[in-house]
Amino acid sequence: MTTFDEIPEPELPPPPEDVTPALQLKNVGKSFGSVIALRDISLHVDPGTVTCVLGDNGAGKSTLIKILSGVHQPTEGEFFVNGEPASFSSPRDALGAGIATVFQDLATVPLMSVWRNFFLGNEPRVGIAPFTFLDTRKAKKVCREELLAMGIDIRDLEQPVGTLSGGERQAVAIARAVYFGAKVLILDEPTSALGVRQSGVVLKYIINARQAGVAVVFITHNPHHAHMVGDRFYLLNRGRMTNEFERKTVTREELVKAMAGGAELEALAHELEGANVR
Amino acid sequence: MKAPKLGLAAAVAAALVLSACSSGQDEDKDSSASGGDHKDIKICMYTHGDGGGFWSVAKKGAEQAAEDLGVTLDYQESNNDPEAQAQFIEAGIDGGCDGIAVSAPNPDAIQSAMDKANDAGIPLVTMNSGSDSFQDLHAFTHVGQDEFIAGQAAGEKFKELGATKVLCPIQEPNNIGLQQRCDGAKDTFGNVENLQLSKGLADLNQSEAEIQAKLEADPTIDAVFSLNADIATGSAMPAVDAVGRDITIGTVDLSGDAVQAIKDGKMAFAIDQQQYAQGYLPVVLLYLNKINGHVLGGGKPMYTGPGFVTQDNADQVQKLAEAGTR
Amino acid sequence: MTATSTPTAQPQTDERLATTSWLTRLLRRPELGALMGAVVIYVMFSAADTTGVFATITGTARWTDYASGVGIVAVPVALLMIAGEFDLSSGVMVGTSGLLCGVLTTEYGWAMWPAIAATFAFAAVIGLINGWLVMLTGLPSFIVTLAMFFSLRGINLGATKSITGTVRVAGLRDVPGYDSASKIFSSTFWHPYDYRIAVVWWIGITILATVVLSRTRFGNWIFAVGGDANAARNTGVPVRRTKITLFVMTQLAAALVGIISLTRLASMQAGQGVGQEFTYIIAAVVGGCLLTGGYGSPIGASIGAAIIGMAFIGITYAGWNSDWLYLFLGVILFAAVLVNTLIGKRAAGARK
Numbered sequence: 001m002t003t004f005d006e007i008p009e010p011e012l013p014p015p016p017e018d019v020t021p022a023l024q025l026k027n028v029g030k031s032f033g034s035v036i037a038l039r040d041i042s043l044h045v046d047p048g049t050v051t052c053v054l055g056d057n058g059a060g061k062s063t064l065i066k067i068l069s070g071v072h073q074p075t076e077g078e079f080f081v082n083g084e085p086a087s088f089s090s091p092r093d094a095l096g097a098g099i100a101t102v103f104q105d106l107a108t109v110p111l112m113s114v115w116r117n118f119f120l121g122n123e124p125r126v127g128i129a130p131f132t133f134l135d136t137r138k139a140k141k142v143c144r145e146e147l148l149a150m151g152i153d154i155r156d157l158e159q160p161v162g163t164l165s166g167g168e169r170q171a172v173a174i175a176r177a178v179y180f181g182a183k184v185l186i187l188d189e190p191t192s193a194l195g196v197r198q199s200g201v202v203l204k205y206i207i208n209a210r211q212a213g214v215a216v217v218f219i220t221h222n223p224h225h226a227h228m229v230g231d232r233f234y235l236l237n238r239g240r241m242t243n244e245f246e247r248k249t250v251t252r253e254e255l256v257k258a259m260a261g262g263a264e265l266e267a268l269a270h271e272l273e274g275a276n277v278r
Numbered sequence: 279m280k281a282p283k284l285g286l287a288a289a290v291a292a293a294l295v296l297s298a299c300s301s302g303q304d305e306d307k308d309s310s311a312s313g314g315d316h317k318d319i320k321i322c323m324y325t326h327g328d329g330g331g332f333w334s335v336a337k338k339g340a341e342q343a344a345e346d347l348g349v350t351l352d353y354q355e356s357n358n359d360p361e362a363q364a365q366f367i368e369a370g371i372d373g374g375c376d377g378i379a380v381s382a383p384n385p386d387a388i389q390s391a392m393d394k395a396n397d398a399g400i401p402l403v404t405m406n407s408g409s410d411s412f413q414d415l416h417a418f419t420h421v422g423q424d425e426f427i428a429g430q431a432a433g434e435k436f437k438e439l440g441a442t443k444v445l446c447p448i449q450e451p452n453n454i455g456l457q458q459r460c461d462g463a464k465d466t467f468g469n470v471e472n473l474q475l476s477k478g479l480a481d482l483n484q485s486e487a488e489i490q491a492k493l494e495a496d497p498t499i500d501a502v503f504s505l506n507a508d509i510a511t512g513s514a515m516p517a518v519d520a521v522g523r524d525i526t527i528g529t530v531d532l533s534g535d536a537v538q539a540i541k542d543g544k545m546a547f548a549i550d551q552q553q554y555a556q557g558y559l560p561v562v563l564l565y566l567n568k569i570n571g572h573v574l575g576g577g578k579p580m581y582t583g584p585g586f587v588t589q590d591n592a593d594q595v596q597k598l599a600e601a602g603t604r
Numbered sequence: 605m606t607a608t609s610t611p612t613a614q615p616q617t618d619e620r621l622a623t624t625s626w627l628t629r630l631l632r633r634p635e636l637g638a639l640m641g642a643v644v645i646y647v648m649f650s651a652a653d654t655t656g657v658f659a660t661i662t663g664t665a666r667w668t669d670y671a672s673g674v675g676i677v678a679v680p681v682a683l684l685m686i687a688g689e690f691d692l693s694s695g696v697m698v699g700t701s702g703l704l705c706g707v708l709t710t711e712y713g714w715a716m717w718p719a720i721a722a723t724f725a726f727a728a729v730i731g732l733i734n735g736w737l738v739m740l741t742g743l744p745s746f747i748v749t750l751a752m753f754f755s756l757r758g759i760n761l762g763a764t765k766s767i768t769g770t771v772r773v774a775g776l777r778d779v780p781g782y783d784s785a786s787k788i789f790s791s792t793f794w795h796p797y798d799y800r801i802a803v804v805w806w807i808g809i810t811i812l813a814t815v816v817l818s819r820t821r822f823g824n825w826i827f828a829v830g831g832d833a834n835a836a837r838n839t840g841v842p843v844r845r846t847k848i849t850l851f852v853m854t855q856l857a858a859a860l861v862g863i864i865s866l867t868r869l870a871s872m873q874a875g876q877g878v879g880q881e882f883t884y885i886i887a888a889v890v891g892g893c894l895l896t897g898g899y900g901s902p903i904g905a906s907i908g909a910a911i912i913g914m915a916f917i918g919i920t921y922a923g924w925n926s927d928w929l930y931l932f933l934g935v936i937l938f939a940a941v942l943v944n945t946l947i948g949k950r951a952a953g954a955r956k
Contacts, residue, residue, distance in 0.1 A: 071838070092840035107838040109831035111898040112824075120828055121840035123821040133819045329927060354926045360873060361673070361865055362916075366926075368798075369666045369917050373655040386774045387869035394798075454770065 012207070012231070012247075020083040022047045022184050022215035023068065023099070028077030030063050037063040038239045041077070045184065050206060050216045052226035054259055055236030061219050064236065065188050068217065069101035070094030082183075095121070100182035102173045104189050110162030114154055115143040117161045118176050142179075150175045150205060167198030174205050178214065185209055186217040191225050203229050223259045227252040235259060319349040319568055321561050322375035324366040325406065326383050327355035331533060332553060336406065338603055339557025340379075347565050360387030367391035377401045377564025382408025383455075385415055392416055401567045403560045406553065407455060409579045418567075419575025421559045423551035423583035425455040429462020431584040432503055432528055435547055436467050441501035441526050444470045447489055449478030449509050456505045459530060463503055470503070471496075475513075482512035490517035493525065501526040507533035507548065515544060532587060534599050541592040550595070551583035554603050634892025635904040637943045641890065641936070642907050642914070649918030658921045665797040671913025672802035674880070675906045676861050678887035679806075679813045680853040682905035685888050686817070687850050688830035688897030689745040691734065693752035694858045694884055698877030700756045701727055701862030703764055706773030706872045709782075716781030724859050730756075731855035735848030753881070760874045771874035776866065789860075790868035802864050806906070809857065813902035822846070831898030886933055887912055890940040911936060 021044035030038040038060045045051045055061050066072040067079070070088030079086055081097055088094040091101070101107075108117045115136075124135040124142075140157050147154055152171045154164070161169060170190050177185050187206070191199040206229050209216050220226050226233060233250065235243040235258055243258050250258075323340050327333030337353055344351035352370060356363035363380070368391050370378055378395055380388060382404045395402055396416035404412040405421040412420040436444055444467055446460035457472075464470040473492050477484040493499055502518065502525060504510035510529035518525045529536060530549045539545040559580065566572040574580075587595050598604035650659040657663045677694050684691055701723045708719040734752055738745045764771050776782055789805075792798040817823035825846045828836035837843050858877070866872050889895065890911060891904025915932045919925075 069838070090840075091838050092842075095840045101838065103835075103838055105832075105835065107832075107835040109828045109835050109898065111831040111894075112827050116824055116827065120824060120836070123824050125821060132821070133815075134821060134824065136819070350923075352920065352923065354920055356926075358873070358875060360869055360871070361876070362670075364869065365666070365670055365916070366920065368669070369920055372662045372666055373657050373921055384772065384774070384869075384871055384873065386776075386871035387873075389870065390868070 012210075012229070019046055019048075021045055021080070022082060023217070024080040024083075025067075025074075026078045026080070028067065028074045028079060030067060030072060031075050036239060038067075038074075041236075041241050043234050043241065043244075045215045045217055046231075047183065047215045048210060048213050049231040050210050050218055050229050052218045052220060052230035052233045053236060054220060054223055054226055054233060054255075056221055056259070058238075059236040060239040061221075061236055062188070063239075065101065065103075065186055065219055068094075068184075068186055069099060069103075092121075095180075098181060098183035099186065100177035100180065100184070101186040102170070102177055102188065102190065104192070106169055106173045108161045108169060108173055111160050113158045114147075114161055114164070114172060115140045115157040118143040118146070118172060118179075120176075122180055146175045146179045147172065150208075165198070166194050167201050170194070170198075170202050171205060174202075174209070178209055178212065182214060184215045184217065186219070188219050189221070190218075191220065191222060199225060221259075223255045224252065227255050316348045316565070316569070317350055319376050319565065320352060320374055321349050321377050321379070321564050322352040322354075322370040322373075323379040323405075323557070323560065324354050324356065324363055324370065325381040326358050326360070326363055327381070328357050329355060332531060335602060335604065336553040336557035339554035339559075340561055341557075342603075343558040343561035343565075347561065349561070349565055351561065360384045364388050364391040367395060371395050371398050371400060375400060376568050377403070379403045379405050379421075379560035379564060380408075380415075380417075381406040382411060382415060383453075385411040389415065401564055401573075403563055405556045405560050412579065413577070418573045418577070419563065420579035421556055421563070421582060422579065423556075423581060424579065425458035426462040426465070427581070428530060428549050428551065428584040429459040429464075429503075430466045431462075431586075432459070432530070432547075432549060433463040433466030433468075433470070435528060435586070436463070436501050436503065436526065439501070439526050439546055441467075442469065443496075443499045444501040444503050445473055445489070445492060445496075445499045446470055446503045447473045447475050447485070447505070447509060447514070449475045449485065449506055459505055460503070471499070475509075479506065479508060482508065485509060485513035486517045489513055490520050493517060493521045493523070497523070500524065501528070504529040505531075507531045507536040510545060510548075511535040511539055515539065532595070532599055532604060534596070537587065537592055537596045537599055540587060540589055541596065543589060546588070548587045549583060550585040550587050550604065552585050552604075553582070555582040634899060634901040634944075635907060636892075637940070638891045638904045638907040638911070641939070642911050645911055645914055645918075645936075649914055649922065652918070652922035654923045655921045658918055661797050663917065663921070665794075665799045667913040667917040668803045668806075668910070669800045669913070670916040671909045672800060672806040673861055673865070674883055674887055674912050675806040675909030676802065676809055676864075677854065677857045677880070678884040678891075678905040678909045679809050679902045680850065680857045681884040682888035682891060682893050682900050682902050683813055683817065683826060684847075684850045684854050685885070685893040685895070686830045686897060686900040687826045687847055688833065689738065689847060689850070690749060690885070691851060691854045692746065692749040692881045693730070693734065693756055694749075694854050695877045695879060695881035696753050696756045696760065697727060697730065697855055697858035698862040698865065698880065699760055699872065699874060700730075700877075701859035702866040702872035702876060703760055703773055703874065705863060705866055706776060707764065707767055709779040710773055710775050711767055716776075716779050716785045720785060720863055723863065724856060727855040727859035728852050731852030732848060734855070735844075735851035738851070739844045739847060757878060764874050772871060774871035776870040782867070782870075785863075786867040789864045800868075802861075805860065805864070806909075810902055810906045817902060822849075826850070827898060883912060883933065886937045886940075889944065890936055892940075892944060894944055895941070908940075 023045040025041050025043050028041045053061060053064065067074050070091045070093050073087060119139050124138050125132040126135045127133050143157055150171050152168055190202050203225060206216055206218060218230065231247050233245040233255060234241055321344060333355060340351055340353055354366045356366060364387055367378060367380065367388060371394055378400055382388060385408055392402060392415040402417040403419055403421065404415060404417040409420045409422055409424050444463060446463060448456050450456055460470060460472050475485045475488055502514045504514045507529055510527060514527050518527060527545045528547045532548050532550050536545060536548050540548060563574055595604055681691060681694060704726055705719045705723040708714040708722060709716060734749055737748045761771055791801050793801060817826060825841045828841050829843050829846050833843055887908030888905040890908035891901055893900030915929055919928050
């Protein structure tokens with residue numbers, strides 16, 4: 001049995017240097033009435049890198065994503081996009097600024113076909129206003145090409161997205177985001193519901209996007225997956241940022257320990273030793 | 279995946295066809311049981327009826343007439359929907375009606391359908407409502423009870439019974455016929471006051487409360503002219519009991535309870551518009567027109583009422599009401 | 605693991621792709637069940653027909669008459685259901701619009717065409733109110749439109765009573781503009797069969813709705829908003845605007861039927877249309893609309909309306925009592941929901 005240290009890690013080319021962060025949060029907080037979901041969050045996401053946001057359930061990850069994707073507005077702090085202060089009133093706004101979010105439920109409509117989902121919200125049109133119609137031919141053609149470029153061959157684009165496997169659905173969602181010129185791609189727990197093989201496929205897409213210069217924000221509660229592809233890691237716990245690591249400075253084990261609340265576990269282990277539990 | 283859909287559709291179709299065949303057979307049996315054999319004559323009756331106690335009696339009358347004469351009857355009720363009634367008439371014109379009888383509470387609505395029927399040469403009769411407009415509708419007569427005349431007869435009866443002031447509760451706001459009954463009573467009796475009921479038949483308790491309130495507020499009222507049998511037994515009678523005065527009650531139309539109340543002396547009279555005949559007679563009239571070219575009525579309406587049910591004839595009427603023919 | 609990946613699958617040859625998708629696409633269509641049902645029911649009523657007229661051009665003119673009154677509203681109701689909402693006030697609006705137009709002309713002396721324009725404007729406002737309330741309160745549209753149904757029903761009775769003294773408006777034949785209006789809304793064509801012009805309106809609206817739904821961006825939004833409103837919102841689809849537009853369309857269609865009815869009967873009764881809201885939903889469901897939204901077809905809804913029209917006339921021509929119509933509606937609704945559930949399971953992924 002190999003230990004963690006012996007499992008090889010991918011060799012990622014170095015990220016671009018000295019760039020303006022695609023996204024930056026400074027001391028951002030979010031409260032809902034008397035509930036403080038996030039407090040004093042500072043992070044930055046650079047183009048061409050993968051930034052992992054790790055945390056267990058209830059850590060505040062979903063609130064953070066909703067702020068980044070424009071669903072919520074922060075109640076405190078500053079939010080910068082490409083160095084400029086920004087405020088989004090809706091996901092449509094955020095999309096307009098190049099921030100694409102692939103939510104856990106994938107934001108795909110199960111009953112609609114693959115190509116309709118692909119172009120949802122960005123439908124190509126022909127004709128003269130007000131008689132504009134969907135450019136169905138172009139839509140299907142482009143959808144097919146983009147999916148093939150991601151390595152997926154979906155035979156019948158008319159089939160409902162609900163009939164695809166989990167990994168295929170993720171691929172459609174990611175391919176959609178990348179195609180529509182996302183400069184920032186936020187992925188909300190893309191591997192959480194997938195098996196090993198499908199997860200590998202998704203992690204490959206993440207690296208592809210990174211290579212294409214996209215700033216990827218990878219939200220997960222799985223430190224192993226994170227360490228495979230991440231350049232920078234932020235740990236969230238109970239609404240606060242508890243750690244920040246760079247790839248060069250942290251091993252996989254350290255990351256796992258930090259996530260699992262390493263210090264607490266050590267203390268617990270000492271307690272149990274003392275009680276002579278076998 | 280296709281099999282269940284087809285199977286289901288087929289099952290539904292089969293069920294409907296089977297029920298149709300069985301009901302069709304019953305109708306055949308009835309029509310040929312007695313009377314002559316004029317099955318090729320199709321008499322159509324399209325009313326605004328709602329299948330309730332009143333209209334089921336009228337329908338029975340029509341069905342009995344069809345059986346007695348040996349003709350085919352197409353009876354359809356539109357449940358107060360004038361557009362549906364117009365559509366029935368037009369369907370009937372295309373469907374081979376040899377004569378059409380309609381009720382006309384809303385003559386405007388069926389005017390063009392009746393024009394069409396007339397253009398097609400189909401003889402027409404109106405029944406139950408439309409005594410003022412049957413000529414415009416190209417009908418050669420009207421079979422029913424004139425509401426005003428019924429009211430007049432009631433007014434005379436109240437005079438006979440020695441009343442001095444009559445209350446006339448109106449249970450349906452959209453029924454001009456009811457208004458005419460009160461007007462008729464006013465014409466012969468004089469001192470008649472109308473009362474608009476807010477819920478009418480929909481809430482008999484509420485109607486009772488409203489009548490009672492009026493009776494208490496005006497102690498000179500000593501008679502109530504109810505315009506519906508259920509209002510009489512369900513609202514007027516309990517209201518009168520509660521008030522405690524000696525108040526004479528009379529009503530229009532019959533019900534089992536109303537007849538019993540008359541037998542027991544709690545109600546003085548009921549005006550019977552004899553709707554069985556409103557169903558029966560038009561079939562006969564149209565039949566006679568078809569086989570022998572008769573145009574009856576002399577251009578005037580034929581009255582099926584007012585007939586009075588009092589303690590004298592209540593017994594006989596009660597038996598018939600239980601049989602569903604009065 | 606390398607950083608780049610190359611596509612390993614090759615695209616299928618064209619002929620193979622064409623045949624499979626044609627057949628599967630056909631089977632996937634929501635209208636298929638409705639069409640099969642319509643054929644079966646047509647055959648059944650032709651067989652039970654005692655007049656020999658049902659399966660003729662004349663008979664078709666008669667049942668399309670009834671069907672058009674259902675179909676004109678059932679089509680936008682189907683679109684609304686695909687978007688995941690209901691409108692229970694659509695039936696009573698037929699009466700309200702007829703009464704409004706009738707009152708404006710016979711009591712306030714308006715000419716016909718301005719009254720018709722005002723009636724459509726009023727219907728649009730009611731649709732806006734329905735839509736805003738649903739979006740603002742987050743309450744189920746079933747409840748919001750049910751409240752609107754009762755409100756309109758009360759207004760129908762109360763306002764007409766206080767204005768006219770009865771609960772009916774009549775005497776429209778003398779109103780200026782009545783003749784031209786009845787030509788547009790309630791005339792007949794093709795003597796001697798006398799098809800009603802409402803059938804042309806019905807077919808036109810069906811075609812329009814089908815084109816919008818399948819060939820425009822707005823149609824894509826309708827599917828999305830009904831299939832998963834959250835996903836749609838997060839992808840940037842204007843959920844509010846889409847739904848409110850559909851509520852307005854439904855009320856406008858109901859007003860159209862109201863005007864058609866008013867000009868045909870030259871009168872209007874206060875209770876007109878009440879109860880029809882469920883008939884529209886039945887037609888939409890028979891036509892393939894899922895009650896949960898995201899799937900359905902305006903053509904299907906029209907086929908559903910056709911089935912209902914066939915039943916109305918077919919039952920009469922078979923010599924049965926027209927009360928059986930209600931039983932018939934109940935049976936086809938049940939059968940349609942059963943069939944739709946099977947389809948729904950397939951569409952959501954039971955295929956593999």
